[in-house]
Amino acid sequence: LWLSAPQQAARPPTPLAQSMPIELEAPFWGFMGAAFALVFSNMGAAYGTGKSGIGISTLGVGQPELIMKSIVPVVMAGGLGIYGLLIAV
Numbered sequence: 001l002w003l004s005a006p007q008q009a010a011r012p013p014t015p016l017a018q019s020m021p022i023e024l025e026a027p028f029w030g031f032m033g034a035a036f037a038l039v040f041s042n043m044g045a046a047y048g049t050g051k052s053g054i055g056i057s058t059l060g061v062g063q064p065e066l067i068m069k070s071i072v073p074v075v076m077a078g079g080l081g082i083y084g085l086l087i088a089v
Contacts, residue, residue, distance in 0.1 A: 034088040041084020048077030 052073035060067050 045081030
């Protein structure tokens with residue numbers, strides 16, 4: 001004996017539902033946008049950290065007293081990575 005729920009009559013679609021079809025790939029593009037924001041911002045942060053690290057190393061050879069002033073670009077590059085994480089979320 002098979003028991004099933006009573007069948008409900010199908011409602012006709014509303015004009016709004018007819019004019020706005022559901023895009024099945026929309027979640028894919030939303031997640032891809034979040035992934036791109038995270039990946040590219042952290043790639044930029046890594047590149048900025050590397051370039052400023054090379055500059056700090058070069059500066060440390062000639063003028064070691066200015067090393068602490070040149071830490072700011074490294075901090076800013078790290079901030080870029082954190083900003084990308086916030087945008088992705």
